[in-house]
Amino acid sequence: MDRKAREAADLQLFVQRYGRKARSRLDPNDRTYDRRVEKRIKRMKAEQLDALLRNGEDA
Numbered sequence: 466m467d468r469k470a471r472e473a474a475d476l477q478l479f480v481q482r483y484g485r486k487a488r489s490r491l492d493p494n495d496r497t498y499d500r501r502v503e504k505r506i507k508r509m510k511a512e513q514l515d516a517l518l519r520n521g522e523d524a
Contacts, residue, residue: 469517475502476517 482498506514 472505473517473520475499476506476514477520479503479506480518 479498479502483503509517
């Protein structure tokens with residue numbers, strides 16, 4: 466897997482885990498995500514993040 470594909474896969478997994486809502490009183494707050502990916506996302510330019518989220522889709 467090349468670097469861009471790996472970054473896109475890491476980002477998609479991060480977004481899936483980070484964005485999942487906990488059901489009240491049913492799910493503990495134990496959802497984990499990669500802090501390394503979070504740091505990388507914060508440093509990315511908006512255009513680069515958008516391109517990775519879209520994963521090559523044409524807008």
